[in-house]
Amino acid sequence: MIKSIDSLITHVKNNEKKTIAVAAAEDYDVVTIVNECRKMNLADFILVGDKEKITEIANQNDIDLDSEIIDIKDHDLAAQKVVDLKRQNNAQVIMKGLLHTGTFLKAVLNKETGLNKGRLISQISIYDRIDGKGLQLLTDCVISIQPTLEQKKQIIENAVECARKLGIEKPKVAVLSALEIVNPDIPDTLDAAILSKMADRGQIKNCIVDGPFALDNALSIEAARHKNIKSEVAGDADILLVPNLVVGNVLTKALVFYAKMKVASAVMGVDAPVVMTSRTDTIENKILSIALALYLAN
Amino acid sequence: MIKSIDSLITHVKNNEKKTIAVAAAEDYDVVTIVNECRKMNLADFILVGDKEKITEIANQNDIDLDSEIIDIKDHDLAAQKVVDLKRQNNAQVIMKGLLHTGTFLKAVLNKETGLNKGRLISQISIYDRIDGKGLQLLTDCVISIQPTLEQKKQIIENAVECARKLGIEKPKVAVLSALEIVNPDIPDTLDAAILSKMADRGQIKNCIVDGPFALDNALSIEAARHKNIKSEVAGDADILLVPNLVVGNVLTKALVFYAKMKVASAVMGVDAPVVMTSRTDTIENKILSIALALYLAN
Numbered sequence: 001m002i003k004s005i006d007s008l009i010t011h012v013k014n015n016e017k018k019t020i021a022v023a024a025a026e027d028y029d030v031v032t033i034v035n036e037c038r039k040m041n042l043a044d045f046i047l048v049g050d051k052e053k054i055t056e057i058a059n060q061n062d063i064d065l066d067s068e069i070i071d072i073k074d075h076d077l078a079a080q081k082v083v084d085l086k087r088q089n090n091a092q093v094i095m096k097g098l099l100h101t102g103t104f105l106k107a108v109l110n111k112e113t114g115l116n117k118g119r120l121i122s123q124i125s126i127y128d129r130i131d132g133k134g135l136q137l138l139t140d141c142v143i144s145i146q147p148t149l150e151q152k153k154q155i156i157e158n159a160v161e162c163a164r165k166l167g168i169e170k171p172k173v174a175v176l177s178a179l180e181i182v183n184p185d186i187p188d189t190l191d192a193a194i195l196s197k198m199a200d201r202g203q204i205k206n207c208i209v210d211g212p213f214a215l216d217n218a219l220s221i222e223a224a225r226h227k228n229i230k231s232e233v234a235g236d237a238d239i240l241l242v243p244n245l246v247v248g249n250v251l252t253k254a255l256v257f258y259a260k261m262k263v264a265s266a267v268m269g270v271d272a273p274v275v276m277t278s279r280t281d282t283i284e285n286k287i288l289s290i291a292l293a294l295y296l297a298n
Numbered sequence: 299m300i301k302s303i304d305s306l307i308t309h310v311k312n313n314e315k316k317t318i319a320v321a322a323a324e325d326y327d328v329v330t331i332v333n334e335c336r337k338m339n340l341a342d343f344i345l346v347g348d349k350e351k352i353t354e355i356a357n358q359n360d361i362d363l364d365s366e367i368i369d370i371k372d373h374d375l376a377a378q379k380v381v382d383l384k385r386q387n388n389a390q391v392i393m394k395g396l397l398h399t400g401t402f403l404k405a406v407l408n409k410e411t412g413l414n415k416g417r418l419i420s421q422i423s424i425y426d427r428i429d430g431k432g433l434q435l436l437t438d439c440v441i442s443i444q445p446t447l448e449q450k451k452q453i454i455e456n457a458v459e460c461a462r463k464l465g466i467e468k469p470k471v472a473v474l475s476a477l478e479i480v481n482p483d484i485p486d487t488l489d490a491a492i493l494s495k496m497a498d499r500g501q502i503k504n505c506i507v508d509g510p511f512a513l514d515n516a517l518s519i520e521a522a523r524h525k526n527i528k529s530e531v532a533g534d535a536d537i538l539l540v541p542n543l544v545v546g547n548v549l550t551k552a553l554v555f556y557a558k559m560k561v562a563s564a565v566m567g568v569d570a571p572v573v574m575t576s577r578t579d580t581i582e583n584k585i586l587s588i589a590l591a592l593y594l595a596n
Contacts, residue, residue, distance in 0.1 A: 130556060145476070145483055178443070178547040185443055188544060215551040216578050223578040246486060247545050249476040253513035254549055258428060259557035280514050280521040 001167025002135060005128050005262050008291040012042055018294050019044040020275070021082035021091035023107075024075055026053035027098035028061070029279065033286050035063045040287070043294055046070060046091055048078045049098075075099040079107035083115055086272045092297040095275035095290070108270055120144070120154040121269035123276075124162055125252040126292060127261050129238075130219060137163055137171075137239045138255075141248030142265070142276075149191050152241060153204055156195065158268035159239045160207045165296055173199070174218035174237035175211025176247070180227055182212065188243035195241075207239070208232055215240075215251075256285065264288035266296065273297045299465025300433060303426050303560050306589040310340055316592050317342045318573070319380035319389035321405075322373055324351035325396035326359070327577065331584050333361045338585070341592055344368060344389055346376045347396075373397040377405035381413055384570045390595040393573035393588070406568055418442070418452040419567035421574075422460055423550040424590060425559050427536075428517060435461055435469075435537045436553075439546030440563070440574075447489050450539065451502055454493065456566035457537045458505045463594055471497070472516035472535035473509025474545070478525055480510065486541035493539075505537070506530055513538075513549075554583065562586035564594065571595045 002008060020037075022030060025047035031054065034045050044067065047054055051071035058065045072078045079099065085091040094115075096104045109116045123142035126135055139159045144151055156173055163171040175192035182189045192211030199209035210233035216223040221235030242248040255261045263285050267274040273293035277286040300306060318335075320328060323345035329352065332343050342365065345352055349369035356363045370376045377397065383389040392413075394402045407414045421440035424433055437457045442449055454471055461469040473490035480487045490509030497507035508531035514521040519533030540546040553559045561583050565572040571591035575584045 176544075176548060178544040186544070215548045216555055219551075219555045220578075226577045242548070243544055246474075246476040246484070246541055247548055250474060250513045250540070250545055250549050251552055253517075254552040255556055257514055257517045258553055258559065261556065279524045280518075 002295070005126065005135065005264060005288060008264065008288060008295055009040070009042070012291045012294045013040075015298060017041075017044060018092040018297050019046060019090065020093040020095050020290065020294070021046045021048060021085040022095045022097045023078045023082040023104055024049045024097035024099035025069075026050040026057065028057055030097045031057045031061065031063060031065065033277075033283065033290070034065065034067060036283065036287060037290055038066060042287070042291060043093070046082075046085060048072050048081045048085075075103050076107065079104050080113065083107050083110075083113065086115060093273045093275060093290075093293045095293075096277075101276065104276070108274065115271040117269060117271050119158070119269040120151055121267060122155045122158045124159055124266045124268060125248075125255070125263050126162075126166075126266060127255060127263045133236075134168065134238075135166055136237065138248065138252060139239065139241060140245070141242070141252040142245070145245045147244065149194060152191060152195060153198065154269070156204055156207065156209065156239070156241055159241070160205075162266055162268050162296070163238055164206060168238050171207045171238035172233040172236055173207050173209040173211075173239040173241060174213045174233050175209065175241045176215060176218060177212040177243055178214060180212055180214050180217050180229055188212065191243070210234070211241070213237075256282070262288055264292040266292050300593070303424065303433065303562060303586060306562065306586060306593055307338070307340070310589045310592045311338075313596060315339075315342060316390040316595050317344060317388065318391040318393050318588065318592070319344045319346060319383040320393045320395045321376045321380040321402055322347045322395035322397035323367075324348040324355065326355055328395045329355045329359070329361060329363065331575075331581065331588070332363065332365065334581065334585060335588055336364060340585070340589060341391070344380075344383060346370050346379045346383075373401050374405065377402050378411065381405045381408075381411065384413060391571045391573060391588075391591045393591075394575075399574065402574070406572065413569040415567060415569050417456070417567040418449055419565060420453045420456045422457055422564045422566060423546075423553070423561050424460075424464075424564060425553060425561045431534075432466065432536075433464055434535065436546065436550060437537065437539060438543070439540070439550040440543070443543045445542065447492060450489060450493060451496065452567070454502055454505070454507065454537070454539055457539070458503075460564055460566050460594070461536055462504060466536050469505050469536035470531040470534055471505050471507040471509075471537040471539060472511045472531050473507065473539045474513060474516060475510040475541055476512060478510055478512050478515050478527055486510065489541070508532070509539070511535075554580070560586055562590040564590050
């Protein structure tokens with residue numbers, strides 16, 4: 001079981017070294033992060049992209065890349081190449097470089113040549129719980145704008161799969177809204193009630209789901225007691241499901257910018273660990289996301 | 299100008315002492331907080347409610363209340379009484395005790411006997427900016443479930459009024475969404491664009507409005523530069539407008555529970571400062587909300 005976000009790095013270093021294939025690596029941020037990971041001996045890399053530009057960026061910044069470079073300038077072809085490298089097991093993790101997310105995912109999700117499981121893909125932010133009891137997973141902060149009930153079920157399933165890989169055998173899932181009671185004027189609270197019952201009936205497996213919760217009663221048992229909430233999940237949530245993209249996006253950014261927390265990001269629902277960091281992530285958080293993907297590749 | 303959330307307390311202590319009328323004060327939390335404020339010499343109190351219960355709670359906890367108690371057990375009448383006390387200037391601030399928010403607000407918003415300005419009421423969370431440059435206002439985290447465009451305009455106007463009272467002459471308003479570009483599939487981003495233009499045309503006064511922003515580019519100039527955003531508001535927001543209740547509620551609770559920040563809460567749009575703390579607020583944050591209301595009473 002992974003007890004803290006920092007211990008991901010140690011865990012990855014203690015396991016067999018893996019290879020990450022990067023699509024469109026001709027980018028200062030990518031070259032820098034590859035260099036950092038190489039210095040930490042975290043992984044090997046295959047850089048797919050504009051070889052001349054990659055080499056130029058490395059030379060200008062006195063970086064000895066020491067990685068294989070495959071010269072493919074076209075972004076569609078570069079994305080397809082990293083998918084192929086994974087399918088042939090020349091790489092265990094794939095990573096998006098300086099190309100559009102849509103171009104990258106088109107190759108990943110291609111039904112014949114891609115890596116899709118036919119499931120919804122979703123993003124998860126992972127960080128230390130405030131009570132020190134291991135990790136917390138927050139989902140989805142990046143992909144689904146306004147998930148339907150069925151999509152929320154799949155987002156939970158993806159998060160449960162991730163939590164179990166991190167050693168949380170039966171994760172507790174809190175479905176978040178603005179308040180902890182069912183309010184017909186707030187559709188999120190209805191979805192929360194329905195998802196709870198679906199888990200009760202075994203329609204969502206390997207987890208305990210409860211909601212609606214306001215954030216405070218999902219995180220704090222005292223706050224839950226103040227509201228007379230009796231729930232196994234209250235104050236003890238391993239997974240937080242947000243009602244939509246804007247809530248997830250604002251919350252994950254609040255963790256980084258207000259709470260200064262270390263946050264790794266995972267993409268689930270794909271038949272390979274995928275790294276898709278944002279340009280505005282801190283270097284530390286980018287490295288944690290890479291370490292998380294390497295961990296999930298085991 | 300109020301430079302930090304802590305300086306509210308000093309400012310209030312240095313000014314003429316005011317009186318707070320509390321509706322339904324027969325509650326342990328209320329009696330405790332009144333006692334704390336009395337010890338700090340922050341304000342005088344008139345406690346409206348079940349006199350026997352109030353006295354019993356005080357005695358059981360060795361508290362010398364030293365405040366006027368008006369014996370009214372009925373919640374509707376207690377709420378009306380605190381409103382009357384404010385209208386007669388026997389109190390300058392009113393505070394909700396152990397009664398339903400709806401009951402309390404019915405008396406406050408009564409068109410003939412209440413304190414409403416005929417404007418939308420809205421809530422604002424106030425805390426220190428992460429760059430140390432004074433205060434930031436976050437609105438609305440409590441009242442409007444899904445504000446319309448017109449209501450968002452009024453929520454901005456209420457926040458601008460509050461910001462100006464706190465000494466921010468021409469506040470910069472960031473309209474938040476999940477991303478910084480206009481996306482027809484995300485209606486919040488359309489509202490953000492429209493509100494920006496309304497401010498440009500002078501339809502929202504005394505402020506600069508820009509949006510849509512993701513939270514990171516509203517807070518950090520580096521994050522804004524990464525996205526090539528040119529805006530006076532980027533990285534320098536005084537006011538954050540959230541698209542709806544769940545975003546505001548989750549964000550303000552994240553500030554308290556993850557970032558451990560001190561957060562005061564104000565209610566605007568009423569012709570008197572109103573204190574409506576939540577049962578799950580920390581004592582420190584309750585006192586800050588009271589200090590803020592006392593400050594706004596000047």
